Amino acid sequence: MKSKKSQIYKEASTLPSIVPPWLAAVLSAIVPGLGQALARAIQRGLVIFFSFISIVGLLIWRFTDAAPRDEGAFDIIRKAFRLEPIFVLISIVFVIFYIWIIIDAYQMAKIAGKPEKRKPIVVMVFLILVFFVIGWQIGQIDVYAFVTKFGDAFPAISRVLWPWERAITYPEEMWMGTAALETPCDDTQPPPTEPLDDKPYLIVDPTCGIPSIQVDQEDNSIEVIPGTTIHVEGYNFTPDKEVEIWWKDPAISQFRHREGGDILRVIPDEKGYFETEITWPYRLIPDSYLEGGANWELQGRQVTTIGDWEFSAELKMAIEKMIETIFIGMMATFFGIILALPFSFLAARNLMRTNAFTLGIYYLVRGVLNIIRSIEPLIWAIIAIIIVGLGPFAGILALVVHSIAALGKLYSEAIESIDPGPIEAVTATGANWLQTIMYGVIPQIIPPFVSFTIYRWDINIRMSTVIGLVGGGGIGYLLTQWIRMLDYSAAGIAVWFIAITVALLDYISAEIRERFV
Amino acid sequence: MLEIRNLTKIYEDGTLAVDNVSFTVPDGEFLVVIGLSGSGKSTLLRCINRLIDPTEGEIIWNGEDLAKLEGDDLRHARRKIGMVFQHFNLVDRSSVLTNILTGRLGYSKTWPTMLHRFPKVDREKAWQTLERLGIEDQAHKLARELSGGQQQRVGIARALMQDPELMLADEPVASLDPVLAHSILQHLEDLNQEDGLTIICSLHYLDLVQRYSTSVIGLKEGKLVYQGTKKDIRNMTDEEFKLIYGEEAIRISDTSLEGSLGEVVEQ
Numbered sequence: 001m002k003s004k005k006s007q008i009y010k011e012a013s014t015l016p017s018i019v020p021p022w023l024a025a026v027l028s029a030i031v032p033g034l035g036q037a038l039a040r041a042i043q044r045g046l047v048i049f050f051s052f053i054s055i056v057g058l059l060i061w062r063f064t065d066a067a068p069r070d071e072g073a074f075d076i077i078r079k080a081f082r083l084e085p086i087f088v089l090i091s092i093v094f095v096i097f098y099i100w101i102i103i104d105a106y107q108m109a110k111i112a113g114k115p116e117k118r119k120p121i122v123v124m125v126f127l128i129l130v131f132f133v134i135g136w137q138i139g140q141i142d143v144y145a146f147v148t149k150f151g152d153a154f155p156a157i158s159r160v161l162w163p164w165e166r167a168i169t170y171p172e173e174m175w176m177g178t179a180a181l182e183t184p185c186d187d188t189q190p191p192p193t194e195p196l197d198d199k200p201y202l203i204v205d206p207t208c209g210i211p212s213i214q215v216d217q218e219d220n221s222i223e224v225i226p227g228t229t230i231h232v233e234g235y236n237f238t239p240d241k242e243v244e245i246w247w248k249d250p251a252i253s254q255f256r257h258r259e260g261g262d263i264l265r266v267i268p269d270e271k272g273y274f275e276t277e278i279t280w281p282y283r284l285i286p287d288s289y290l291e292g293g294a295n296w297e298l299q300g301r302q303v304t305t306i307g308d309w310e311f312s313a314e315l316k317m318a319i320e321k322m323i324e325t326i327f328i329g330m331m332a333t334f335f336g337i338i339l340a341l342p343f344s345f346l347a348a349r350n351l352m353r354t355n356a357f358t359l360g361i362y363y364l365v366r367g368v369l370n371i372i373r374s375i376e377p378l379i380w381a382i383i384a385i386i387i388v389g390l391g392p393f394a395g396i397l398a399l400v401v402h403s404i405a406a407l408g409k410l411y412s413e414a415i416e417s418i419d420p421g422p423i424e425a426v427t428a429t430g431a432n433w434l435q436t437i438m439y440g441v442i443p444q445i446i447p448p449f450v451s452f453t454i455y456r457w458d459i460n461i462r463m464s465t466v467i468g469l470v471g472g473g474g475i476g477y478l479l480t481q482w483i484r485m486l487d488y489s490a491a492g493i494a495v496w497f498i499a500i501t502v503a504l505l506d507y508i509s510a511e512i513r514e515r516f517v
Numbered sequence: 518m519l520e521i522r523n524l525t526k527i528y529e530d531g532t533l534a535v536d537n538v539s540f541t542v543p544d545g546e547f548l549v550v551i552g553l554s555g556s557g558k559s560t561l562l563r564c565i566n567r568l569i570d571p572t573e574g575e576i577i578w579n580g581e582d583l584a585k586l587e588g589d590d591l592r593h594a595r596r597k598i599g600m601v602f603q604h605f606n607l608v609d610r611s612s613v614l615t616n617i618l619t620g621r622l623g624y625s626k627t628w629p630t631m632l633h634r635f636p637k638v639d640r641e642k643a644w645q646t647l648e649r650l651g652i653e654d655q656a657h658k659l660a661r662e663l664s665g666g667q668q669q670r671v672g673i674a675r676a677l678m679q680d681p682e683l684m685l686a687d688e689p690v691a692s693l694d695p696v697l698a699h700s701i702l703q704h705l706e707d708l709n710q711e712d713g714l715t716i717i718c719s720l721h722y723l724d725l726v727q728r729y730s731t732s733v734i735g736l737k738e739g740k741l742v743y744q745g746t747k748k749d750i751r752n753m754t755d756e757e758f759k760l761i762y763g764e765e766a767i768r769i770s771d772t773s774l775e776g777s778l779g780e781v782v783e784q
Contacts, residue, residue: 039664042707071639100774104669326611412774417687419606419609421602422608422609423606424568424602424606424607425600425602425606425607425619425672425675426601427568427595427607427621428566428568428595428620429595429596429599429619429620429621429622429623429676429678429679430592430593430594430596430601430622430623430624430679431592431596431622431623432592432627434627434631435630435631438630438631439608439611439615439619439622439630440608441612443609443611443615444608444609444610446610447610454699465709471628
C-alpha cells in the first residue's frame with residue numbers, strides 16, 4: 001500500500017510543471033503554496049499553505065491583542081512595534097518566509113520533472129523560527145526578569161529549603177501586673193495596689209485623674225488636652241524582659257499604651273522592678289459606661305518563655321496530615337484494586353472476543369476506562385468535593401476513580417499477555433472454568449498485578465499530595481494554606497515531609513517489587 | 518478403542534486444518550502421527566480431547582461420541598485423557614507439586630481447590646508420580662526453574678495424575694535434545710507397555726517413530742495420507758515418503774538400516 005503510494009508520487013514528480021516558473025511565483029505570492037502545488041509538489045504546497053495561514057492567524061491575534069484600542073492595520077502594527085519590539089523580529093522572519101515561498105514556487109516549477117531535488121530544510125528552519133518567536137511572545141517569556149528578579153525568591157526558597165527552626169517552639173506564658181484607676185477623682189478613689197509576694201503588680205500614683213481630652217477646633221483640627229500624668233512602678237516582673245503597658249478602659253476594651261505614637265515598652269531591672277511616667281490617654285467611650293464614675297485598669301504585660309522546647313503546632317499538623325495523605329493513597333489503591341479487577345477481565349480482549357456481544361462489552365469498557373483515565377485526578381477531586389464536601393473522602397474518591405481506570409487498563413493488558421498454553425493444559429485435565437482461572441490464569445497474572453498495584457500505590461500517594469491542593473484533604477491542603485499565608489517555613493516543613501515520604505515509598509516499592517515479582 | 522470418523526476442522530478464518538480423517542486406535546496402541554508442521558497433527562490431537570471443537574465428524578471412545586459432549590460430561594471424559602505438550606504448558610510461577618496436582622482438578626471438589634487444598638490421597642499420589650519420573654527432589658521448585666527435560670517430566674506427571682486411559686502427546690520431544698527425547702519417549706513407552714495406556718503421539722524424527730511406535734498415520738494438509746505399522750515404517754517407500762513430506766523433501770539416511778537416523782529436511 002505504502003510502496004504503491006510512493007510509486008504514484010514518484011511518477012507524478014517526473015511530470016513537468018503545469019504552469020511556467022514565473023506564473024508559479026506569482027500564484028504563490030497570491031495564494032502561498034499554490035505555485036508549488038501546480039509545480040506538482042502538492043504535499044509541499046499544502047504544508048506551505050497551512051503553515052502560512054496559521055502564522056497569519058497567530059500574527060493577527062497577537063497584534064490585535066497587543067494593541068486592543070487601535071483600529072486599522074497600520075495603527076495596530078505601529079503600536080505593537082512600539083510596545084513590544086519582538087514583533088519587529090517576528091515580522092522580519094515572516095516577510096523572509098513569504099519571499100522564500102515565492103522563490104521556492106519559481107524554482108520548484110523550474111525543476112519539476114527533472115531529477116533535481118530541493119530539500120525543504122530552509123522552509124523547516126523558517127517555520128520553526130516563526131513559531132518559536134510567536135511562541136516566545138505568546139508565552140510572555142521574559143528572561144531578563146527571570147534573571148534579575150531571581151534573588152527575590154531567595155528568602156522564600158531558603159525558608160522552604162531549611163524550615164526546621166519552625167519545627168520547634170518554646171512554650172510562652174504571659175505575666176501581668178495590674179493597678180486600678182478611677183476618673184474623675186472623688187471620695188471613693190481606689191486604694192493603692194496591695195503588694196503581692198510572687199506575682200507582678202503595679203503601683204500607680206495618683207490612683208485617680210482625668211484622661212486626655214480631644215477638642216474639635218473651628219478649623220476642623222483637633223486639640224488634645226493632656227490628661228493626668230501617672231507615675232507607674234512595677235514589681236516582681238521577670239528581670240531584663242520587655243514589659244508592655246496596656247490599658248483596660250471602662251468599656252472593657254484593652255489597648256496598648258502609646259507615648260508619642262510609639263508603643264511603650266519598659267525593661268525591668270535585675271530585681272524585676274521598673275518605673276515610668278505615662279499620660280492618661282484619650283479614649284472615646286460611650287456615656288453609658290461613664291455613669292457614677294469610670295473604672296480603668298493599667299496593666300504591665302510580660303511574655304516569657306518557660307520550660308524546654310517542644311515540637312511546634314505546624315510540625316505536628318504536618319505529621320498528622322502526612323499520615324492522612326498516606327492513608328488516602330492506601331485506601332484509594334485498595335478500593336481501586338477491588339473495583340478495577342472485574343473491569344480488567346471485561347477489558348481483556350483474549351477473554352472477550354468469544355462473540356460479538358462480549359466484544360461489544362470489551363470496546364465499551366475499554367472506551368469508558370480510557371475516558372476516565374484521560375481526566376486528571378485533580379478534576380475528579382473537584383467533582384468529588386461537590387458531592388461529599390472538602391476533606392480526605394473527596395480525595396479518596398478522586399483517586400479511586402482514576403485508579404480504577406489506570407489499573408483496569410494495566411491489569412487487562414497483563415491478562416491479555418498471558419500464555420494460553422497452561423490454560424489449555426489445565427482445561428485438558430478436566431478442570432472446570434473456576435479451577436482453570438485459579439490454576440491456569442491467576443498464577444500468571446499475580447506478578448504483573450502486584451507490580452502494577454505497587455506502582456499505582458506509589459502514584460496515589462504522590463497524587464494525594466496534589467489532590468489536597470483543591471481541598472481533597474491530606475498534606476496538600478495544608479501546603480496550599482501555608483503558601484497562601486506566605487508562611488514559607490511551615491510550607492517548607494510540608495514539602496520536606498512530602499519529599500521524604502515519596503523517597504521512602506520509592507525505595508519500599510522497589511524492594512517489594514524485587515521480592516515478589 | 519478410539520474411533521475417529523470423518524473428522525473435519527475448519528477454522529473461523531477458513532483454514533481447513535483436518536480434512537475428513539478416519540482411523541481407529543485399538544487399546545494399548547502407541548500410535549504416532551507424522552507429517553510436516555501445519556499438516557494438522559496438533560489440531561487432530563486437540564480435537565480428540567476437545568480443546569478444539571471439530572467442525573464435523575465423530576470421535577467414538579468407549580462407546581461415547583466425544584464430539585457431542587458438553588459441560589460436565591465433557592470434563593469427565595477429559596479426565597481420562599492425559600495430554601503432554603511440545604512447550605510443556607506448565608504454569609511457570611507455580612511449584613512443580615502444584616503443577617502436578619493440577620492433574621487431579623477434574624476429580625476434586627471445586628471449593629477446596631480454590632484454597633489449594635487437595636485430599637491426602639492425591640498428595641501421596643503426586644509424590645509417587647514424582648518418584649516414578651525421578652523428579653521428587655524438584656517438587657518444591659518453581660516450574661520455570663527446571664530444565665526442559667525435567668519440565669516435560671512434570672508435564673507427563675501431571676497427565677498421569679489424571680489416571681488416564683488415553684494419552685495425547687503433541688510433539689512432546691520437539692523442544693528437547695536427542696538424548697532427552699529418548700528419555701521422555703521411554704517414559705511414554707513404559708506407560709504404554711507397563712500400564713497398558715493407549716498413546717497417540719505426534720513426532721518429527723523417523724528414527725524415533727520406528728523405535729517407539731506400534732502403528733503410524735501420516736497427515737498432509739489435513740488429509741490422512743498414510744497408515745501403517747512399525748514394520749511398514751521401516752520399509753517405507755520413497756513414494757510414501759514423498760506423499761507425506763512433499764516432493765521437495767529428501768531422505769537423508771537409509772531407513773532400512775536399523776538404528777540409523779531418519780531425518781526429514783525441507784529444501
